[in-house]
Amino acid sequence: MAVIRKSEIEKRLSLPVDDRKSLVITPLLEEAEVLGENSDCDAVDLRLGTYFLLPQVPPQPFFFPSQTFAKSSHFRVHVPLGRYLVVPAHQTVLGCTLEFLKLPDDFSGQILTKSSIARTFMVIETAPWIHPSYRGSLTLEIANVSNTPLLLYPGRFIGQLILLRLSPSDEEEKVRKLSGTYLGPVYPETPKFKDPQEDLRRIGVPESEFKDPGTRWWRDAAEIEAGGHTHPSKASRKKDAEKRARSKRRSLSSRKRS
Amino acid sequence: MTNFSETVQQESAALYRFVDSVIRRCAEVHEYPVFTPSSEEFLKHVKKLGTETKEFLKVFPSSTERDKDTARSKRRKLNSVRSGWENLHEYLQAALAADTLHVPTSLIFAIQDQINRLEDLKDLRFTVFHSDQVNYLQLPPGTVKEAADELAYIVKGSKFPLSLGLIGMPYSQADGFLLNCLLAHEMGHVAYQEVYSADVTTEIERVLEALEKEVGILDDQDITLSLDTLKYWTEEIFCDLFAICLIGPAYSFALIELTGATLLADSPDADVDMFYSFMDYHPAEIARFHTHLMLHKKLGWWPEMEKISSSYVEVLAVSASKTANVRIETTTIPKDVGDERFLKCFWRIARWLVKFVPRQVPFARDAIQSYRHQSDAICESFRQAVVPSTVVIGGRRVHPDPVVLINAAFRFYLEGVPKLIDNMEQGDRTSVEARSSAAERLEMWALKAIEDCRLIRRAGAQYGGHT
Numbered sequence: 001m002a003v004i005r006k007s008e009i010e011k012r013l014s015l016p017v018d019d020r021k022s023l024v025i026t027p028l029l030e031e032a033e034v035l036g037e038n039s040d041c042d043a044v045d046l047r048l049g050t051y052f053l054l055p056q057v058p059p060q061p062f063f064f065p066s067q068t069f070a071k072s073s074h075f076r077v078h079v080p081l082g083r084y085l086v087v088p089a090h091q092t093v094l095g096c097t098l099e100f101l102k103l104p105d106d107f108s109g110q111i112l113t114k115s116s117i118a119r120t121f122m123v124i125e126t127a128p129w130i131h132p133s134y135r136g137s138l139t140l141e142i143a144n145v146s147n148t149p150l151l152l153y154p155g156r157f158i159g160q161l162i163l164l165r166l167s168p169s170d171e172e173e174k175v176r177k178l179s180g181t182y183l184g185p186v187y188p189e190t191p192k193f194k195d196p197q198e199d200l201r202r203i204g205v206p207e208s209e210f211k212d213p214g215t216r217w218w219r220d221a222a223e224i225e226a227g228g229h230t231h232p233s234k235a236s237r238k239k240d241a242e243k244r245a246r247s248k249r250r251s252l253s254s255r256k257r258s
Numbered sequence: 259m260t261n262f263s264e265t266v267q268q269e270s271a272a273l274y275r276f277v278d279s280v281i282r283r284c285a286e287v288h289e290y291p292v293f294t295p296s297s298e299e300f301l302k303h304v305k306k307l308g309t310e311t312k313e314f315l316k317v318f319p320s321s322t323e324r325d326k327d328t329a330r331s332k333r334r335k336l337n338s339v340r341s342g343w344e345n346l347h348e349y350l351q352a353a354l355a356a357d358t359l360h361v362p363t364s365l366i367f368a369i370q371d372q373i374n375r376l377e378d379l380k381d382l383r384f385t386v387f388h389s390d391q392v393n394y395l396q397l398p399p400g401t402v403k404e405a406a407d408e409l410a411y412i413v414k415g416s417k418f419p420l421s422l423g424l425i426g427m428p429y430s431q432a433d434g435f436l437l438n439c440l441l442a443h444e445m446g447h448v449a450y451q452e453v454y455s456a457d458v459t460t461e462i463e464r465v466l467e468a469l470e471k472e473v474g475i476l477d478d479q480d481i482t483l484s485l486d487t488l489k490y491w492t493e494e495i496f497c498d499l500f501a502i503c504l505i506g507p508a509y510s511f512a513l514i515e516l517t518g519a520t521l522l523a524d525s526p527d528a529d530v531d532m533f534y535s536f537m538d539y540h541p542a543e544i545a546r547f548h549t550h551l552m553l554h555k556k557l558g559w560w561p562e563m564e565k566i567s568s569s570y571v572e573v574l575a576v577s578a579s580k581t582a583n584v585r586i587e588t589t590t591i592p593k594d595v596g597d598e599r600f601l602k603c604f605w606r607i608a609r610w611l612v613k614f615v616p617r618q619v620p621f622a623r624d625a626i627q628s629y630r631h632q633s634d635a636i637c638e639s640f641r642q643a644v645v646p647s648t649v650v651i652g653g654r655r656v657h658p659d660p661v662v663l664i665n666a667a668f669r670f671y672l673e674g675v676p677k678l679i680d681n682m683e684q685g686d687r688t689s690v691e692a693r694s695s696a697a698e699r700l701e702m703w704a705l706k707a708i709e710d711c712r713l714i715r716r717a718g719a720q721y722g723g724h725t
Contacts, residue, residue: 016650017639024639026648027657027710029717077290078358081713098713100645100706135643177683183699184643186706 003042004107004163010035012104020175024102024135025161043160045114046097049137050154051187052077052085053094064213066195074190081155087122087144094188095124095140098155102135103163105176110162111138117158121146124159132166133176136185262329267319269336274315276340280347281308283354291357294366296383299419300353304346307406310415311339335412342409349402352387352426360432361386362441364709368660369442371712372504375621378453381421384445389426393516394440396447397424423448435701436671439512439664442505446497454618458496461610462488465603473594480592484600487590491541492607498546499553499615503622506629506661507559508668510550514570517543522580523572536586541604545584547577552612558626562633568672625661632658636666641677645703647710660708667704671697 012023025044028034034045053074063073074094079085087093103109109130113123124140140159144150152158182189197210284305293301318332366386374380389395397403403418410417425444431437450458466484470476476484501509514520521530522544533543551574554560563571586597616622632649636658639646646663648655658666670678678696679685686692 014650014653014655016635017642017644022650024644024648026645027714027717028648029713076359078292080292080358083289083292100647100710102642102644177685178643178681179683183682184645184703186645186702 002165004165006035006039006041006044009044009163012107017102020133021104021106022102023104023107023163025099027099029098040160043112043162045157046099046111046138046159046161048140048152048154048156048158049096049098049187050079050081051096052079053188053190055092055094062213065191065193067193076187079152079154084151084153086149086151087142088149089144089147092141092143093152094190095142095152095158096137096185096188097140097159098137100135100137100184100186101130101161103130103132105133106166107163108132108166109134109164111140111159112162114157114160120150122150122152130161135178136182137187139182139185139188262326263319266329266332266336269333270315270318273336273340273343274312277308277311277315277343280343280350281305283350284308291359293357294361294363294386296422297353297356297385299383299422300385300424301350303406303416303419304350307346307410307413307415311343311409311413314339314413314415339409339412342405342412345402345405346409349387349397349424352389353385355388355429356386356427356432360388360429361427362431362433362435362438362705364705364712365435365438365664366441367712368664368708369445369504372621372661373445373449376449376619379421379449382423382445382448382452383421384423384425384448386425386427386441388429388432390429391426392428392430394428394444395426396444397426398447399451421452433702433705435667435704436697437512437516439505439508439668440501440516442501442509443497443513446500446504447493449500450493450496454496455493457614458492458607458611459485459489461607461614462492465606468606469595469599469603473599476592476594480594483590484592484595484603487538487588487600488603488607490539491536491604492611494540495546495549495608495611496615498550499611500619502550502553502557502559503616503619504661506625506665507554507563508664510547510554510574511570511668511672513543513546513550514573519543519547519573520569522547523569523576534580534584536584536588536601536604538588538590542581542584544577544580545604545608547574548581549608549612550574551577552609553616556612557616557623562626562629566669566672570672625659625665628659629662629665632656632662633666633669636663637670637674640667640670640700640703641674641681643678643681643699643703645706645710647707647714657711657714658707660711663704663707663711667700667707671700675700 009023012021013025013028015022017024025046029047033039039045053076055074077085085093097111101109111125111128111130113125117124121144123143123145126141126143130138138159142152178184182192197205197207197212200210201207281304284301318336366384370382370384373382402424403422406418409415423445425441425448427438427441462485466476466481466488469484498509498513517533519533522533536542536545551560554563554574563574584601586600591597591600632651635649635651635656636646639649646658646666648657650656675693675696676687678700679687679689679692682692682696685696
């Protein structure tokens with residue numbers, strides 16, 4: 001793997017989008033500065049976008065990485081250019097780059113926190129690797145690890161994109177189709193999980209051995225998504241009690257039959 | 259015995275509490291959610307008017323209420339203030355729901371930017387609110403502006419901001435792009451009322467004078483009815499044509515999508531007779547599409563549109579041959595005139611509008627040339643799931659103009675979505691769900707591209723320019 005130079009980046013930016021080797025970074029504001037002679041020869045500076053997902057305090061005492069929970073774990077805010085977002089000390093927020101990227105199929109990429117930002121103890125990425133052919137704005141897992149609240153101004157440079165060439169392959173690379181999971185996001189998107197027992201079942205962990213955090217929380221999350229209660233309602237507690245009573249009756253009657 | 263002073267004080271306090279509870283909603287607007295500047299202006303105005311009303315109410319009750327007549331007159335005044343606030347109450351919540359996450363902000367700005375290019379309308383801006391109807395609407399000045407100004411007159415408060423239009427959109431289309439192209443028509447209503455209505459009315463009167471020469475002098479009531487009906491119909495046509503001049507054929511396609519008019523392309527007329535009726539306030543859809551076609555041909559969009567393989571284009575193409583079947587379903591047409599003659603009057607004005615409107619929007623043709631050169635590249639970007647705010651044509655990077663983006667995005671929606679699905683892992687172009695989700699992505703990319711173009715322009719690059 002070799003780090004790609006600015007001159008190669010410029011060449012790739014000028015290829016038509018249907019060329020597998022083309023690179024897209026748009027909008028490239030202040031292009032002369034970003035790609036010019038005075039900029040770094042091996043990186044492109046990227047700006048912070050205007051949409052954020054703020055973590056919500058979950059209704060349960062933990063984050064359960066499943067399909068339903070992931071959707072209800074954040075709320076979206078828009079911070080137009082000129083305004084700022086305060087990230088309190090030791091807090092996190094999901095943001096994204098202002099630029100939309102399309103990587104060529106022979107490049108991987110990596111996004112790093114800009115050094116000036118990093119020196120304020122703001123970290124922008126914990127999953128910095130970008131696969132070949134990726135397209136979309138980059139979701140940034142922003143964390144303020146300092147002891148001071150920090151302000152984020154959308155539109156300012158926040159990260160650096162480093163591109164790396166894949167080692168050549170002996171075989172002709174097949175044209176890969178677009179993946180539907182995070183297809184061309186332009187906003188930060190919530191994580192998309194499968195339910196953990198489904199993932200674990202695939203590697204031979206039987207459901208009976210899977211420890212879930214309690215079905216009550218699962219149902220509550222479903223209620224939240226449906227615009228329902230954030231805490232177990234009286235009605236749901238009553239339903240639980242009825243269910244328990246029914247199953248008790250059923251087991252009693254089956255014992256009688258036997 | 260009634261204590262009049264006590265009654266007025268009691269009623270003033272009740273109204274004070276009501277106004278306070280209404281404007282508290284505006285006070286809750288801090289950093290988030292964010293509103294467009296014109297929505298903020300509307301909310302600030304309501305808040306200011308509320309504060310002024312409260313000040314007015316504080317000193318309103320006085321000793322004079324001992325007199326029954328004075329008390330009655332004061333209570334009437336209170337009633338007027340209350341009804342003014344009830345009116346604002348209706349739209350405040352709808353405006354608060356329409357923050358920048360829940361309106362197509364970049365599209366609204368793009369259309370507004372186009373309107374502001376016109377010297378007479380350079381200060382026009384729009385507050386968008388959510389409506390529970392599946393339709394787009396413009397609040398006529400009488401609905402909120404005049405009511406707010408009447409209220410301001412009583413409480414000696416501030417007047418409604420000038421050149422601030424109020425536009426409603428269906429709440430379900432919050433972050434959509436395609437149907438929201440219809441906002442251009444509603445903005446056209448505001449432009450019409452601010453600038454163009456006098457010219458159009460003069461033309462209608464001229465046509466009615468010609469009609470009188472044909473059928474004899476009409477009585478005053480007939481003239482008023484005819485004038486009003488023609489005014490309603492022609493305002494709609496004006497706004498359609500104005501929208502086309504602003505954003506091109508995408509407006510026609512959005513109207514076809516909203517009205518479900520694709521049926522017109524291949525159904526017997528009897529099955530789609532709802533598209534042939536002229537109603538009290540709206541001309542028949544088929545007549546609207548015919549005027550669209552006339553304008554598209556006049557401006558030069560039509561050869562580009564004909565290349566799009568879609569039933570939406572067919573609707574426009576067949577509209578010319580089908581307008582003979584229209585009928586009037588309103589009782590406001592004078593009997594002596596008859597429907598046929600009245601329709602002739604309508605068509606005379608419609609044809610005049612096809613010439614008049616582009617004269618008012620001198621840049622109406624500007625985007626056609628760029629569209630011709632850039633739309634293939636933009637559509638290819640969409641097929642590749644890429645935001646087309648920069649496209650490469652002949653080895654040069656180009657930033658398309660928002661109008662070009664809007665029309666290329668609609669073109670891709672009409673004929674390209676299956677190609678995007680084919681390009682996706684496990685993409686099934688026969689699946690309705692897959693098509694819907696691909697269209698949703700397309701809308702998202704189109705709005706992002708329009709937003710990017712605004713940023714690029716602000717950052718100094720030129721639309722359509724090379725980088």
